[in-house]
Amino acid sequence: xxxxxxxxxxxxxxxxxxxxxxxxxxxxxxxxxxxxxxxxxxxxxxxxxxxxxxxxxxxxxxxxxxxxxxxxxxxxxxxxxxxxxxxxxxxxxxxxxxxxxxxxxxxxxxxxxxxxxxxxxxxxxxxxxxxxxxxxxxxxxxxxxxxxxxxxxxxxxxxxxxxxxxxxxxxxxxxxxxxxxxxxxxxxxxxxxxxxxxxxxxxxxxxxxxxxxxxxxxxxxxxxxxxxxxxxxxxxxxxxxxxxxxxxxxxxxxxxxxxxxxxxxxxxxxxxxxxxxxxxxxxxxxxxx
Numbered sequence: 001x002x003x004x005x006x007x008x009x010x011x012x013x014x015x016x017x018x019x020x021x022x023x024x025x026x027x028x029x030x031x032x033x034x035x036x037x038x039x040x041x042x043x044x045x046x047x048x049x050x051x052x053x054x055x056x057x058x059x060x061x062x063x064x065x066x067x068x069x070x071x072x073x074x075x076x077x078x079x080x081x082x083x084x085x086x087x088x089x090x091x092x093x094x095x096x097x098x099x100x101x102x103x104x105x106x107x108x109x110x111x112x113x114x115x116x117x118x119x120x121x122x123x124x125x126x127x128x129x130x131x132x133x134x135x136x137x138x139x140x141x142x143x144x145x146x147x148x149x150x151x152x153x154x155x156x157x158x159x160x161x162x163x164x165x166x167x168x169x170x171x172x173x174x175x176x177x178x179x180x181x182x183x184x185x186x187x188x189x190x191x192x193x194x195x196x197x198x199x200x201x202x203x204x205x206x207x208x209x210x211x212x213x214x215x216x217x218x219x220x221x222x223x224x225x226x227x228x229x230x231x232x233x234x235x236x237x238x239x240x241x242x243x244x245x246x247x248x249x250x251x252x253x254x255x256x257x258x259x260x261x262x263x264x265x266x267x268x269x270x271x272x273x274x275x276x277x278x279x280x281x282x283x284x285x286x287x288x289x
Contacts, residue, residue, distance in 0.1 A: 011282055015270045019082065021125050022102060022266075031078040031104060036067035038084060042246035045231045046187050047155070050088035050241065052097070059243065060086035063263060064103055065188065066249040069217070072107055072259055073252035080104035082266060093278035094209065096286055100266035107257040111200040111216030114262050115177060118204050118212055121264075122175055125273055132175040132204070137182065140166050149182045150197045158185065172208035187227055189215035204264075206272050214262035221253040 023033065043051040043059045044066055051059035064081050071079060085101040106113055115132065123130045138150050145161040170176050179202040183191050186199030200216025218224050225245070232242045270282045280286035 008281070011270075011274055011276070012284070014274050015282060018125055018266070018270050018273055022082065022121065025121050025124055026080045026104060029078070031080045032076065034068065034071060034076070034079045034081050035083065036064045036071070036081065037061070040067070042066075042244040042249070044188070045228050045235065045243050045245070047231060047234065048240075051243070052086050052088050057244075062087050063101060065261070065263070066246050068103060068105060068261075069256055069259075070249060070252045072105055072257065073255040078104075078106055093280075094268060094271075096267070096279050096283065099279070099283075102264045102266050102269075103262070105217075105259050105261040107259045109260045111214070111260050114202070114214040114260050118177075118214070118262070118264070119175060122204075122206060122211075122269070125269060126206075130175040132177050133171060134177045134179055135170070136180045137166075137178060138180060140169070140178065144169050149185075153182060153184050155184065158182070167205075167208075167210065170205055170208060174207070176205040178203045178205065186215065187231060188218055188224070190218045190220075206269070209268055209272060210265075211268050211272075212262055212264040214260070217256070217259040217261050219253055219256045219258060221250045224253060225250055 026033070038061055039054045039058050040061050041058055043062055046062070049062045051062050054060050063085055064083060068079060068081060080103065082100065082102050084098055086098050087095075088097060090097055104117070106117075119130055119132050138148050141158075141161065142148050144165045147157075149158050166178075170178070180192070180198045181189075181201040181203075183197055183199045186201040189199040189201040192198040192200055202214050203210055204212040204214070218227075228245050232245075235242050267279045267283055271277070271279060274282055276282055
């Protein structure tokens with residue numbers, strides 16, 4: 001934890017510069033910066049994300065995603081947001097229960113547009129050009145874990161192998177994209193029309209650290225409800241808390257245009273820019289319980 005009497009002000013200045021660079025990047029590309037509620041009545045039911053409770057029938061958001069999509073459905077156009085998010089039990093060198101998220105959406109843009117966005121944004125922040133290397137999930141699992149999650153899905157095995165075999169094997173220098181996630185591992189992403197075993201999802205890694213998660217967004221309200229309900233059933237079976245379905249979000253979803261969207265961890269990006277090893281080096285008063 002950074003003590004109030006031992007704050008590294010040079011790191012704070014570098015963090016401020018990163019934020020200025022990010023805002024300039026999006027502002028000059030015609031995006032509108034938005035703010036959405038932090039305290040919400042219906043967090044997305046996702047497999048293993050836990051929103052902290054915040055009073056009666058309210059939770060702190062794990063992501064601004066659902067409200068930003070409602071803005072898209074209302075015609076907001078290209079939007080981005082930088083703000084606090086919260087996830088219970090996420091503590092460690094690269095996790096904190098409170099963290100800063102950058103999220104942006106491109107309506108009427110193909111999913112692949114995000115590949116360029118991330119490379120250009122990270123290059124601007126790192127002040128050097130970066131050309132991403134690309135690996136598919138299926139190839140990495142077949143090569144390193146001895147099985148293919150596209151043909152034999154096992155959620156627990158997928159998560160364990162990702163942490164212990166796949167991520168440690170990725171290049172530890174430069175920008176890397178892990179693409180073509182199995183359909184079961186993408187709760188709010190649309191399926192690839194050419195191969196419905198695969199979702200339009202990718203994760204970006206910088207110097208071996210996962211920094212961003214991008215989707216071709218699902219806009220089918222019926223399918224999204226089914227996915228939420230399936231996740232609720234799974235969480236109930238495992239004895240995990242379940243949360244209300246956001247009916248306002250589902251009602252707005254049919255008006256949302258086809259969209260590419262992505263979330264990026266600001267604290268991790270700052271950590272890498274500053275050459276630090278953990279989030280507590282770049283977040284004043286970091287909670288390291």
